[in-house]
Amino acid sequence: xxxxxxxxxxxxxxxxxxxxxxxxxxxxxxxxxxxxxxxxxxxxxxxxxxxxxxxxxxxxxxxxxxxxxxxxxxxxxxxxxxxxxxxxxxxxxxxxxxxxxxxxxxxxxxxxxxxxxxxxxxxxxxx
Amino acid sequence: xxxxxxxxxxxxxxxxxxxxxxxxxxxxxxxxxxxxxxxxxxxxxxxxxxxxxxxxxxxxxxxxxxxxxxxxxxxxxxxxxxxxxxxxxxxxxxxxxxxxxxxxxxxxxxxxxxxxxxxxxxxxxxx
DNA sequence: CTAGTTGCAAAGAGTTTGCATGGCG
DNA sequence: CGCCATGCAAACTCTTTGCAACTAG
Numbered sequence: 001x002x003x004x005x006x007x008x009x010x011x012x013x014x015x016x017x018x019x020x021x022x023x024x025x026x027x028x029x030x031x032x033x034x035x036x037x038x039x040x041x042x043x044x045x046x047x048x049x050x051x052x053x054x055x056x057x058x059x060x061x062x063x064x065x066x067x068x069x070x071x072x073x074x075x076x077x078x079x080x081x082x083x084x085x086x087x088x089x090x091x092x093x094x095x096x097x098x099x100x101x102x103x104x105x106x107x108x109x110x111x112x113x114x115x116x117x118x119x120x121x122x123x124x125x126x127x
Numbered sequence: 128x129x130x131x132x133x134x135x136x137x138x139x140x141x142x143x144x145x146x147x148x149x150x151x152x153x154x155x156x157x158x159x160x161x162x163x164x165x166x167x168x169x170x171x172x173x174x175x176x177x178x179x180x181x182x183x184x185x186x187x188x189x190x191x192x193x194x195x196x197x198x199x200x201x202x203x204x205x206x207x208x209x210x211x212x213x214x215x216x217x218x219x220x221x222x223x224x225x226x227x228x229x230x231x232x233x234x235x236x237x238x239x240x241x242x243x244x245x246x247x248x249x250x251x252x253x254x
Numbered sequence: 255c256t257a258g259t260t261g262c263a264a265a266g267a268g269t270t271t272g273c274a275t276g277g278c279g
Numbered sequence: 280c281g282c283c284a285t286g287c288a289a290a291c292t293c294t295t296t297g298c299a300a301c302t303a304g
Contacts, residue, residue, distance in 0.1 A: 003278050003283060036286045057184055079235045094232045098225055105221045108206045108245035118235035130258055130303050163261045
C-alpha cells in the first residue's frame with residue numbers, strides 16, 4: 001500500500017466509524033457494494049499488516065477484522081465477557097505483571113493483543 | 128459417535144500418544160495413510176464435540192487439533208503459540224494470581240479455560 | 255438385522271492469483 | 280510516465296455432503 005487510494009480510505013472510514021464491530025469480507029461487500037472482492041481481500045491483508053486492523057477469529061469459518069485504535073491498544077491486554085461480549089481493557093501495569101508471570105511459568109512471551117475470556121459482574125449474577 | 132470403531136480408536140491413540148502436538152487433518156493423513164479424509168474430518172469434529180480434542184487455530188488456514196487430557200485441564204489457563212500452535216499450560220498457582228489480578232483491575236472473573244496468545248521460545252527466534 | 259460409520263467423488267465456502275486496465279504521484 | 284492498485288475470472292485450499300457399501304452391537 002504505497003498509494004493512498006480511494007478504496008483504502010473507504011475501508012478505513014468504515015472500520016474507524018465502527019470500532020466495536022468486527023466485519024467479515026462478506027459483511028463489507030454488502031456495505032461497500034462496488035468494491036471488488038479481491039481488492040477487499042488485498043486491502044484487509046495490508047491494513048492488518050500495517051497495524052490498522054485486528055484479526056478476529058469467530059465461530060464461523062470466515063475471518064473478521066476490527067479497527068485497532070492505536071492509542072487504545074498498545075501496552076495492555078483485553079478481556080471479553082462470554083455473556084454479553086463487552087470488552088474491557090486491563091491497565092498496563094496489570095498486563096505487564098501477567099506477561100512476566102506467564103513468561104516465568106511457561107517460557108512463552110505473551111502478546112499484548114491477548115484477549116482473555118471472562119464474565120463481567122452482571123453476567124455473573126445472571127447465572 | 129455411538130459405536131466404538133477402529134478408526135476412532137486409531138485416531139485417539141495417535142492424539143493421546145502425543146499430547147503436546149497439534150495435528151492438522153493433513154498431518155494425520157500422512158500418519159494414518161489408509162484413513163479417508165472425510166472420515167477424518169467427521170471424526171475430529173465429533174471427538175472435539177465430545178471433549179477429547181481441543182481446537183487450535185494456527186497461522187495457516189487449516190485447523191489443528193490436540194489431545195485434551197481431562198485431568199490436566201481443570202484449574203489452570205493455557206497459552207498457545209501464534210507461530211506453531213503448540214499449547215502449554217500455566218500452573219494453577221500462576222493462573223490463580225492472574226485471575227485475581229484481572230478481577231481487581233476490571234471486575235471480570237476470568238474463565239479457567241482462558242487461552243492466552245503468545246510466542247514460544249523457538250518461534251520467537253525465527254522472527 | 256438395523257442403525258451408525260466409512261470411503262469416494264463431487265460440491266461448497268473462503269481466499270488467493272494472473273493478467274489486463276486504470277489511476278496516483 | 281512509471282509503478283502500484285483494481286477488477287475480473289479462474290485457480291486453489293480446506294472442509295462438507297450425498298450416496299452406496301460396510302460393520303458394530
